[in-house]
Amino acid sequence: xxxxxxxxxxxxxxxxxxxxxxxxxxxxxxxxxxxxxxxxxxxxxxxxxxxxxxxxxxxxxxxxxxxxxxxxxxxxxxxxxxxxxxxxxxxxxxxxxxxxxxxxxxxxxxxxxxxxxxxxxxxxxxxxxxxxxxxxxxxxxxxxxxxxxxxxxxxxxxxxxxxxxxxxxxxxxxxxxxxxxxxxxxxxxxxxxxxxxxxxxxxxxxxxxxxxxxxxxxxxxxxxxxxxxxxxxxxxxxxxxxxxxxxxxxxxxxxxxxxxxxx
Amino acid sequence: xxxxxxxxxxxxxxxxxxxxxxxxxxxxxxxxxxxxxxxxxxxxxxxxxxxxxxxxxxxxxxxxxxxxxxxxxxxxxxxxxxxxxxxxxxxxxxxxxxxxxxxxxxxxxxxxxxxxxxxxxxxxxxxxxxxxxxxxxxxxxxxxxxxxxxxxxxxxxxxxxxxxxxxxxxxxxxxxxxxxxxxxxxxxxxxxxxxxxxxxxxxxxxxxxxxxx
Numbered sequence: 051x052x053x054x055x056x057x058x059x060x061x062x063x064x065x066x067x068x069x070x071x072x073x074x075x076x077x078x079x080x081x082x083x084x085x086x087x088x089x090x091x092x093x094x095x096x097x098x099x100x101x102x103x104x105x106x107x108x109x110x111x112x113x114x115x116x117x118x119x120x121x122x123x124x125x126x127x128x129x130x131x132x133x134x135x136x137x138x139x140x141x142x143x144x145x146x147x148x149x150x151x152x153x154x155x156x157x158x159x160x161x162x163x164x165x166x167x168x169x170x171x172x173x174x175x176x177x178x179x180x181x182x183x184x185x186x187x188x189x190x191x192x193x194x195x196x197x198x199x200x201x202x203x204x205x206x207x208x209x210x211x212x213x214x215x216x217x218x219x220x221x222x223x224x225x226x227x228x229x230x231x232x233x234x235x236x237x238x239x240x241x242x243x244x245x246x247x248x249x250x251x252x253x254x255x256x257x258x259x260x261x262x263x264x265x266x267x268x269x270x271x272x273x274x275x276x277x278x279x280x281x282x283x284x285x286x287x288x289x290x291x292x293x294x295x296x297x298x299x300x301x302x303x304x305x306x307x308x309x310x311x312x313x
Numbered sequence: 314x315x316x317x318x319x320x321x322x323x324x325x326x327x328x329x330x331x332x333x334x335x336x337x338x339x340x341x342x343x344x345x346x347x348x349x350x351x352x353x354x355x356x357x358x359x360x361x362x363x364x365x366x367x368x369x370x371x372x373x374x375x376x377x378x379x380x381x382x383x384x385x386x387x388x389x390x391x392x393x394x395x396x397x398x399x400x401x402x403x404x405x406x407x408x409x410x411x412x413x414x415x416x417x418x419x420x421x422x423x424x425x426x427x428x429x430x431x432x433x434x435x436x437x438x439x440x441x442x443x444x445x446x447x448x449x450x451x452x453x454x455x456x457x458x459x460x461x462x463x464x465x466x467x468x469x470x471x472x473x474x475x476x477x478x479x480x481x482x483x484x485x486x487x488x489x490x491x492x493x494x495x496x497x498x499x500x501x502x503x504x505x506x507x508x509x510x511x512x513x514x515x516x517x518x519x520x521x522x523x524x525x526x
Contacts, residue, residue, distance in 0.1 A: 064450060089482055090454020138453065138480070139400065194352040218453070221479045222400070224351045224508035251482050295483040299490070299511040 051079040060110035088266035134206035136216040140198035157208040174204035196227025315502040319375035335521040344503040349523030395464035402456035412444030422467035453480040490515040
């Protein structure tokens with residue numbers, strides 16, 4: 051498989067001697083779904099922001115399709131359009147008063163202006179499973195969190211990207227909406243070969259959606275490998291603790307009937 | 314009894330559908346969790362009960378909170394109740410450091426000692442140096458825990474939590490479950506909305522799953 055994105059020795063330091071990423075290197079092959087897991091404050095979001103150009107690196111480089119990427123201002127339209135970002139908070143990422151159509155229309159006109167091939171808003175909505183006739187004219191403020199996040203994905207699809215970076219895009223959604231989004235990602239990956247970097251704490255994503263996992267702890271990649279290996283035979287101490295906690299928390303999901311009320 | 318709710322229903326606007334809620338009985342040190350899909354009205358219940366100004370219509374047979382009828386409580390209720398809304402992490406003041414914000418909460422609630430704050434920091438796996446940072450310098454999960462800590466600083470009788478588990482990794486989730494269990498043991502009653510079954514089951518004494526309207 052071709053190498054789509056490569057991070058080489060990335061260091062990121064914020065003011066006040068606050069080092070968030072320490073010599074981080076990772077590779078994303080074309081057509082793969084890579085997960086970033088780890089502790090909060092461990093640098094996952096910063097790394098995603100580095101990939102998408104929202105944050106500069108202190109040292110190190112990001113290669114996308116073999117070419118070194120600069121910060122957002124130095125990227126070409128093609129480079130920006132090929133890598134799309136899905137935000138964590140679907141309530142903050144979309145304009146409340148806009149209609150679904152105007153949200154999806156914006157990247158279409160940008161692509162037209164630059165003569166880039168694009169996906170129609172109707173096709174994009176079709177991919178995320180929202181009926182065009184019901185949703186195209188609706189205002190964002192009338193949509194639920196799950197529906198808003200699907201619009202966020204549809205918007206990212208318009209430019210026909212090669213890579214989508216999704217930063218905890220399901221953490222604010224209920225389990226069913228989250229599973230639906232996992233299914234959409236998997237379909238996009240299998241049918242059009244779209245690659246993903248997903249920051250997630252969702253067990254469903256780890257077991258059912260991703261192929262490869264990087265574990266980031268205090269700014270360092272402590273372990274990386276195919277998901278089967280990381281989930282079943284974690285080697286690093288941090289990963290072991292993470293998997294133990296995951297099993298303990300998720301194992302508690304079954305309740306005795308006398309603790310469950312009827313609404 | 315800290316809270317008792319019977320035949321409580323809420324709606325927004327004249328023609329909107331009513332959200333009917335399960336009866337809730339919450340004792341000192343107890344925890345009731347409301348679950349259900351996005352849009353089924355979980356947050357609406359918390360807004361109706363605890364928001365400063367709620368514009369919807371409320372009908373009930375009984376709604377008693379910390380000894381008084383719900384309608385009789387004015388702003389006084391915040392002396393006994395803490396409410397951590399959904400997306401609390403975006404509610405931190407961007408121009409104050411974390412330490413300054415915690416001090417502000419302590420001053421407003423008349424809490425003088427640092428002891429409780431220090432032990433909460435340890436229990437939630439937060440570093441002391443964090444007090445010197447601004448909200449934009451720390452991660453979403455850290456902000457979430459800071460908001461949780463601020464709510465408990467005044468030792469409320471009832472803590473209302475709306476989706477406290479979002480943005481937390483599994484190790485932090487486990488610490489948060491232990492933290493909330495300890496607060497329950499100290500006598501705090503918890504009313505929580507969550508879509509994370511495993512997390513909720515770790516703390517709940519009773520759970521209700523709401524259907525979609």
